[in-house]
Amino acid sequence: ELKVEQNPLFLSMQEGKNYTIYCNYSTTSDRLYWYRQDPGKSLESLFVLLSNGAVKQEGRLMASLDTKARLSTLHITAAVHDLSATYFCAVDPYNNNDMRFGAGTRLTVKP
């Protein structure tokens, strides 16, 4: 059974600090997706990682993928309040739209 595990599930950080969210998955997959969800809103795509060693950056967020370790990370640099949201990772290992999500990491950035 395909499992996607994120940790931590809850993260409270101070503005200006750095932190990393981890996403482990149980089945080989060469692609991984990160999404952001604001409270009461829909999901917004952040990154699509397509191969081993892929790294993508957007502003204070950087995502990477290690397909051999079945691990993706989402690194937050110098957090700001606007980054407060829930972050989800997802995999589609069979490339057939059968996409599975992690439980999400609820990030709160405090001033």
Added chain:
Amino acid sequence: NAGVTQTPKFQVLKTGQSMTLQCAQDMNHEYMSWYRQDPGMGLRLIHYSVGAGITDQGEVPNGYNVSRSTTEDFPLRLLSAAPSQTSVYFCATRLAGGYNEQFFGPGTRLTVL
């Protein structure tokens, strides 16, 4: 372009009632999916489609039916609503090929009493 639209935004049902959640897209995407989101459980895939006339079950398909007669529409039917189906439902679409991001609709909040 409207992107991905879902109707209704909110719905309250009584146990045993049936209803259809609508999802429409104008992006000409082949792939469409239905998810439910429950607190602490992330998104779980209910059914998905890779093109008109083709559907398949996801992780939690029981109690739901889908059909895909056109590229644009992918309705989700609740056959006999149960309180366990109280959730927020999201429709999502993307281009075929597996390397493309998904676009999500605004969601439908369903309460079953």
